[in-house]
Each structure stands twice: as C-alpha cells, then as structure tokens.
Amino acid sequence: MTLVNIKPLYISSSVQELVEKHCSIGDIDKHYSLFNYLSTSNNLYKQAAQYKSEGDLEKSYIYSIRFCSLLLEKLPKHPEYTKDVNKKSINDLKSKANQILSELESVKSVLDKGYILKVKEEERQKELERIKQEKIRKIEEENKRKLEEEKKRKEEEQRLREIEDELNQSIKIDAEKKKKNKDFIIDPSFVPPPEKEKPQPKLPPISLVEIPQDFATPATPATSTPANNIVKKPNIDSDEASKKYSKLRTINVDFKMFEDFMRLSENNTSRKIETCGILSGTLSNDVFTITTIIIPKQEGTTDTCNTIEEHEIFEYQLEHDLLTLGWVHTHPTQECFLSAVDLHTHCSYQYLLQEAIAVVIAPRSNPNFGIFRLTDPPGLETIQKCKLKSFHPHPPVNGVPVYTSCNHVKVSSGKFNGKVIDLRNKK
Ligand SMILES: [Zn+2]
Ligand SMILES: [Zn+2]
Structure with missing residues (x-):
C-alpha cells in the first residue's frame, strides 16, 4: 500500500486521535443475540474492506478497529459466544480479524506518515491562507482608500464647483451693478485719446539772426x-x-x-x-x-x-x-x-x-x-x-x-x- 493510492486524510490529525474519537464501541447488550453481534461484526469488517479498497484508510482503520474490538474483546462476553452453533461464524470472522490485524500496523504506519504530511500541508495551507487573507485585507484597504479618495475628490470638485458658481454669480451681480451705475464710474485706467498733433512752428533757422515774422507778431497761430x-x-x-x-x-x-x-x-x-x-x-x-x-x-x-x-x-x-x-x-x-x-x-x-x-x-x-x-x-x-x-x-x-x-x-x-x-x- 502506498500513499499515492489513498485518499486525502480528512477525519483526524493523528492515529491516536482517530482511535480515541472514532474507534471506541460500547459494551454489548446481552439482550441482543450473538447473531446480531456477529452480523454487526461482519458489517464492520466489510466496511473496513470496502473503504480500504477505495483508499479511504481513515474510515477503513476505524471500521477495522471497531470490528476487531467487537469480535475479539466484546463478543466473548456474550452468553451465546461459546455455543457451538456460532463457532464457525466466529472462526470465520476471527480469521478475517487476524488478517486485518496483520495489516493494521502497516496501515497505521501509512496513516502516521499521512498525518505528518497532512499537518504540514495544513500549516502550509494556513500560511497560504494567512498570506491570501493578508493580500485580500490589503486589497480591501486599498480599495477602501481609493473609494475614500474618490469620495474626497468628488467632494472637492463639488466644493470648487460651488465656489466657482458663487464667484460667477458674484461677478454677474457686480457686472449688473456696474451696468446700472456706469454713468457714475470713472475708470482710473482710462486715458483720453491724444489730441491730433498739429505741426509745431518751425524754430528760426540757426543761420538767421533776423526775427521771423511768426515769432514777432502776437497773431502766431495756436x-x-x-x-x-x-x-x-x-x-x-x-x-x-x-x-x-x-x-x-x-x-x-x-x-x-x-x-x-x-x-x-x-x-x-x-x-x-x-x-x-x-x-x-x-x-x-x-x-x-x-x-x-x-x-x-x-x-x-x-x-x-x-x-x-x-x-x-x-x-x-x-x-x-x-x-x-x-x-x-x-x-x-x-x-x-x-x-x-x-x-x-x-x-x-x-x-x-x-x-x-x-x-x-x-x-x-x-x-x-x-x-x-x-x-x-x-x-x-x-x-x-x-x-x-x-x-x-x-x-x-x-x-x-x-x-x-x-x-x-x-x-x-x-x-x-x-x-x-x-x-x-x-x-
Ligand atoms: Zn545739455
Ligand atoms: Zn554723474
């Protein structure tokens, strides 16, 4: 039997735990016939064999232990156990039990190894899960942060729009006021257009010492x-x-x-x-x-x-x-x-x-x-x-x-x- 053929272990983390939690059987009730217990024993054996063939070693182990425990420990206490009529059935079951017991140690060994691997795998999976959850947490935080940023950005945009609207409204009101009062407002930057330049009177030629008529008379044109x-x-x-x-x-x-x-x-x-x-x-x-x-x-x-x-x-x-x-x-x-x-x-x-x-x-x-x-x-x-x-x-x-x-x-x-x-x- 190799680990390759067995199903993943899913019931327990150790053989000891498997036995303590799942393999115990109660004492027999003497009111029930031995046949009932022999039938039960056979059912346990068949299940053990079936699960073993399917590679489910844990359940096979559980039924094997129960089978052996019932047959070898409990049934001998039944009043009819010693009756000859039951000897053949009991012997057939005992031979099956011996076969199981001969294999049980090797099954236990496989389970031990399997549980070691399982625990390691669980730890690895836990670590992977922890990493995964950490990533998810970070992604969620990042998404949350982005959402908050987006929310803030939209709020800021809204705020700026409101300011802009207020400003535009204010400018509009001012413009309307100015329009109403335009006759009374003097623009300080207003510069009147320059007077059309008239030709200035010619200065007397340097070579002439005589006073030109233009300068001598008061009728000089302005x-x-x-x-x-x-x-x-x-x-x-x-x-x-x-x-x-x-x-x-x-x-x-x-x-x-x-x-x-x-x-x-x-x-x-x-x-x-x-x-x-x-x-x-x-x-x-x-x-x-x-x-x-x-x-x-x-x-x-x-x-x-x-x-x-x-x-x-x-x-x-x-x-x-x-x-x-x-x-x-x-x-x-x-x-x-x-x-x-x-x-x-x-x-x-x-x-x-x-x-x-x-x-x-x-x-x-x-x-x-x-x-x-x-x-x-x-x-x-x-x-x-x-x-x-x-x-x-x-x-x-x-x-x-x-x-x-x-x-x-x-x-x-x-x-x-x-x-x-x-x-x-x-x-
Ligand atoms: Zn000078
Ligand atoms: Zn100087």
Whole structure:
C-alpha cells in the first residue's frame, strides 16, 4: 500500500486521535443475540474492506478497529459466544480479524506518515491562507482608500464647483451693478485719446539772426506740441520710472515761451553756444504754471552752460512771487537729451521740487524738443550719490534709466501769456 493510492486524510490529525474519537464501541447488550453481534461484526469488517479498497484508510482503520474490538474483546462476553452453533461464524470472522490485524500496523504506519504530511500541508495551507487573507485585507484597504479618495475628490470638485458658481454669480451681480451705475464710474485706467498733433512752428533757422515774422507778431497761430510726442528714446520710459508720476502735480507750460526763448538764444545758437534759462511760475489749485523764463547772466560753450550772478535770478523771483519749476537750455549742435553734466545740474532742481523739469531744445536735431526729469527711483538718488565730474556715463539701474520723458507736463500754445525775461544785459 502506498500513499499515492489513498485518499486525502480528512477525519483526524493523528492515529491516536482517530482511535480515541472514532474507534471506541460500547459494551454489548446481552439482550441482543450473538447473531446480531456477529452480523454487526461482519458489517464492520466489510466496511473496513470496502473503504480500504477505495483508499479511504481513515474510515477503513476505524471500521477495522471497531470490528476487531467487537469480535475479539466484546463478543466473548456474550452468553451465546461459546455455543457451538456460532463457532464457525466466529472462526470465520476471527480469521478475517487476524488478517486485518496483520495489516493494521502497516496501515497505521501509512496513516502516521499521512498525518505528518497532512499537518504540514495544513500549516502550509494556513500560511497560504494567512498570506491570501493578508493580500485580500490589503486589497480591501486599498480599495477602501481609493473609494475614500474618490469620495474626497468628488467632494472637492463639488466644493470648487460651488465656489466657482458663487464667484460667477458674484461677478454677474457686480457686472449688473456696474451696468446700472456706469454713468457714475470713472475708470482710473482710462486715458483720453491724444489730441491730433498739429505741426509745431518751425524754430528760426540757426543761420538767421533776423526775427521771423511768426515769432514777432502776437497773431502766431495756436499750435500744440505735446511733449510726449516730441522725444521718444527707446526704453527711456518704464513702469518703474513712471510710478511716481501719478503723485506729481501737473505743470502747465505754453510752447510760445520757448519760441521766444529760442529767438533770444539765436545769437548763441548760431555760434554753437548753449543758452540756458530758469523756468519760473506759480502754483494754483495744485497745478503749476510756468509763467516766466528767466535768462540769467551765463557762460556757455558748445556743450555746457553755467549761470552766473544767480542772486539776480532769486531777486527777480522774489519780486514777482515766482517759484523755480525747472530749467531750459539749448543743444545747438547735439541731439535732444540730458548729458551727464545736465543730469547733475537737474539733480539740484528736482531735489528742490520733485516736479521740476529739464527742457532741452535741439534745433538741429529731430526730435528737437524734450522735457525730462530724473527717475525716482533710481535716477535722483543715483545722481545725488555720483561724485564724478564732466561727462561720464550713467547706465540704467536694474534696467531702469536714470532719466525719462515727463508725463506730468501739459504743453499748450498761445493759451496764456508767458514771458521771457533776459537778465544778461542787466546792470
Ligand atoms: Zn545739455
Ligand atoms: Zn554723474
């Protein structure tokens, strides 16, 4: 008999357990005939034989033990056991019992080995089951986690949708409010379209010393030369530089004054000598107006111009109740820009008054008229700290140029009567 032919063990885990739990039989009841017990014994034997042939060693073992126990231990106590009539039957059964007993030890050995394997297999199966259950548990946890994540995600999406809906509703309500109140809302970013630029009056040709008719008569047609349209240097304007413009008070200036100034400068301009003047004016309702250009005593060169006898300027301003609002000078041969020397000159003006402007008139250049100021920051501080003299570069600071065109100056022509006072011949 080999283990290959037997069925898997399924009743017990050991032969001892099999015997104790399943093989015991009760004592015989003497009221039953011996024949009944012999029949029972034979049934036990046949079952043992049948199960053995089917490979079910456990049941075969159980019935074998019961058979032998009944036949060899219990039946001898029956009153009819010794009757001759029963001897043949008893002997036949005893021979079968002997055959079984002769094989029982080998069956027990097979069962022992089988139970060892079974226990190991059960332990292996238990371990496999434990691993399987662990996997299932993890999968279930993962599924649960995913479900919770999905639930949270959907809740978050729902929450965002609600916020979006609220926002859209709010925007819609605001838009409706604005629509209702549109007549009363001033858009701070609104910029009126620029006035159509009119041709500016031609400055007197440098070669001519005569005063052209245009400048001599009060009937000069009104012209407008918006400063912003006159000089546009690449990158000279920047958001950073123009941040303070909104805080700057407006300066009104009439272009006709500069025509008069140029007329009075012609003698210098024709000799390629710079001319300078002091822009003076008034403050009313938070708006400056340049009313007077004072041409002081001065020493000019082709690229510099220095005032002398400056007390005369101050005396005139005191007498006429004028503020200093900036300065103007010519560039007879150069382009329209602020040189390093000009920047240092203007620094003192802008330090005095943040709205102070530097007007440059460059008759031979195009553009020929510019209104500038130092950026603040960084231009004003940069020039204040610069101790260099004469002409030297002032590169942009962190990409911001040190000076820029002005946005706070309104240039008109013929709107008000400004005047040019020439102190150069004052004694
Ligand atoms: Zn200059
Ligand atoms: Zn400098």
